[in-house]
Amino acid sequence: AQKITQTQPGMFVQEKEAVTLDCTYDTSDPSYGLFWYKQPSSGEMIFLIYQGSYDQQNATEGRYSLNFQKARKSANLVISASQLGDSAMYFCAMREGRGGADGLTFGKGTHLIIQP
């Protein structure tokens, strides 16, 4: 079974609209962390937002927020007021266990295209 599932291979969104990118995860570890990364066409991995499994509130970073529903094991990324520069691949990833020693598990990604 996949540990990270991103069900939207591609999305087209009008500029200035809000966007929700879906991510569900599977783990039996009570301590884990969830990440979202952006990968533009230039190829670098850009960290966007992080949510720890024990965090009580949803994480927010500027226009990015993470809708964390622990019981449903979902960690959706919400981008408010989308911009043309938001066009990119977006990856959800998970760290299991405490301490970050074991690397990250990634989903297959969502290709987001913002249309003017």
Next chain:
Amino acid sequence: NAGVTQTPKFQVLKTGQSMTLQCAQDMNHEYMSWYRQDPGMGLRLIHYSVGAGITDQGEVPNGYNVSRSTTEDFPLRLLSAAPSQTSVYFCASNQKGDAPGYTFGSGTRLTVV
């Protein structure tokens, strides 16, 4: 700060050749890891290290060797390259603890012909 530096950025190999992808970080991070990215597959963990002299296998370790002789360096070795190893390779480092501080290198695009 340089962060995580990967060299080379591009490489073409013939089947059966060997090479080493270099990764160096200057943030004194204890943990380092290697990933490969194939179209439609996301990033997959190859090997990781929790400190000098300590390495372990990730999801797709076959065909790759690693070593960690210093905190700063974590090279990835392909002993006998195969076309299936054509991919983009990313190195990352992170600090010990639950904080999210993973830093990725800019990647190496490897083609095996």
